[in-house]
Amino acid sequence: MNPHSFLFQAMIYLAAAVIMVPLAKKTGLGSVLGYLLAGVLIGPFVLGFIGHEGEDLLHFAEFGVVMMLFIIGLELEPELLWKLRKPIIGLGGLQVLISSLLLAGTGWFFGMNWQSAIALGMILSLSSTAIILQTLTEKGLMKSAAGQSAFSVLLFQDIAVIPMLAILPLLATYAPVVSTGEAPVSTWVSVLPGWGHTLVTLGSVVSIIVGGRYIVKPIFRMVAATRLREVFTATALLLIVGIAVLMTQVGLSPALGTFLAGVVLANSEYRHELESDIEPFKGLLLGLFFLAVGASINFTLILQHPAMIIGLVVMLMIIKGLVLFLLGKIFKLAIGQNMIFAFALSQVGEFAFVLFSFASKEGVLPQDTVDTMVAVVAISMVLTPLLIMLNEKIFLPKLGTKETAEEKEPDAIDESNPVIIAGFGHFGSTIGRFLRAHDVHMTILELDSDRVELLRKMGFKVYYGDPSRYDLLHAAGAGKAKLIIIAIDDPGKRLEMIETIKKHFPDLRMLVRSSNRIDAYDQMNAGMLHVYRESLDTALRLGVDAMKFLGYRAYSAHRSARTFFKLDEYNLKKLASIREEEQYINAARELIEELEDTIKADRQNMNFSDDAGWDEEGLIKDATQGNLHPAKKT
Secondary structure, three states: OOOOOHHHHHHHHHHHHHHHHHHHHHOOOOHHHHHHHHHHHHOOOOOOOOOOOHHHHHHHHOHHHHHHHHHHHHOOOHHHHHHOHHHHHHHHHHHHHHHHHHHHHHHHHOOOOHHHHHHHHHHHOOOOHHHHHHHHHHOOOOOOHHHHHHHHHHHHHHHHHHHHHHHHHHHOOOOOOOOOOOOOOOOOOOOOOHHHHHHHHHHHHHHHHHHHHHHHHHHHHHHHHOOOHHHHHHHHHHHHHHHHHHHHHOOOOHHHHHHHHHHHOOOOOOHHHHHHHHHHHHHHHHHHHHHHHHHOOOHHHHHHOHHHHHHHHHHHHHHHHHHHHHHHHHOOOOHHHHHHHHHHOOOOOOHHHHHHHHHHHOOOOOHHHHHHHHHHHHHHHHHHHHHHHHHHHHHHHHHOOOOOHHHOOHHHHHHHOOEEEEOOOHHHHHHHHHHHHOOOOEEEEEOOHHHHHHHHHOOOOEEEOOOOOHHHHHHOOOOOOOEEEEOOOOHHHHHHHHHHHHHHOOOOEEEEEEOOHHHHHHHHHOOOOOEEEOOHHHHHHHHHHHHHHOOOOHHHHHHHHHHHHHHHHHHHHHHOOOOOHHHHHHHHHHHHHHHHHHHHHHHHOOOHHHOHHHOHHHHHHHHHHOOOOHHHHO
């Protein structure tokens, strides 16, 4: 078998991803780090399945970033971009400017000339769009304040690549690197004067906006009329590739061009179809990009100068992290969100590989500096998912909102609040508002620092902290409270909290939220008697309404729902103890048939003559038509 053949290489990439990514997800490291580790494993410095062609693959795989920005653009509307103009220009602009100056000053301090130092500072000020957006999306943080701020900064950075490409040649102080046998790259604007370059650039951007609004939509309409999905997919890919080529030919970032096209098409009727068709290609190419980054790390150089490389990585990420954290405070991010924001963007991004290659060819940076910094950039990207996880597990719980139960003595809380609610999201807040309307006093514990701030503004007395910790429960008066409502979002945290309370507060009654049947089984096997499945009541309420719309009387529908609820809860206890799959399936089938037979028998024996009072709309109709019996009108 030829190890350099296309099929063999494809098999190696796919096998590495299939093995490493699920393992990384299972251990909580995230898919991005899984791809990076897979690249390191199959790269030239470990197993050697991939040679130095991984660096060439990196440039091809960067097209995954282009596709990702197209999809992000599709999910945004111009109005939303206008609303984000302050963080994009203010937060993003300040981040690039301050980081560039500080990193350039550091390079100059260590002996670089000022031209090379400025070039290095600009390149290192960029962060990884691919890693950050992928990681924040996986964790559901894109809609948070940290996610929106990170996106704003990344968007400005992508735009900033354009002037950086224009400025770098002006900083050249070394002899340009000429690759033997490599044809010179020419663009449409390479022979134009400055004013011509500007006109062509502006014309390209305007053509994308106008074409997307008035030309592309009718084309998609015609293609969609063929009802051939593969042709529609090909058209979408042609649009993205065409824009990338156009942007490259005018010296702009392909990612910026496709992002702009996505924004223009955000209001299109084909938006969701485009997303679903492009998503698989984007995911594969992004995975390939991360694999290529891992495979391109020069471990020989790292092993030769380990202290220098590690020192540069640490210094770089500390400088960027501090700048981001201070800017987050200036722009009034809550401390928890600010920590996520600073940790997420503290690495260097994928555009650095392109800019370092360009700087080397233009004589801006010496080749040995470029080789060292490429290794530093790759390591910073690999460390990012680990730092985000470290922040979640260690720093956020300790450095979140500082207001705690110290405002009120524990004895006073115990005395006045017989109820503790752990978790005050959509589930817990509904319970809390219902209890407060009945003058029930409660102590509310919440782990999300931003939610704490919001709830306090809404008039709730909320304490920040991890409710699964013994010391926080003790301070909240768990030893004397009558009951605790466990409504936190994380199923694992709920089980952890159950064990803590059973161990330290055995007399405290627990009412526990359950996401689904599997979650309920785990809680019941942990000894819980009062388990509340959050979707069961809503599903039955919908079923009752469906029966009423189909002509069933309201009383019989509500009675059947109540019967179903009781029997399903009873059957739940029977099934919770069965772990063997085939045995569980057989038992579940029998109980389902038994439940259905019971409801049918109950309906046959029901007296329907006395249920008219349940149908309010029917009563009103009968009354207006004079159909009610005189004795029943009173």
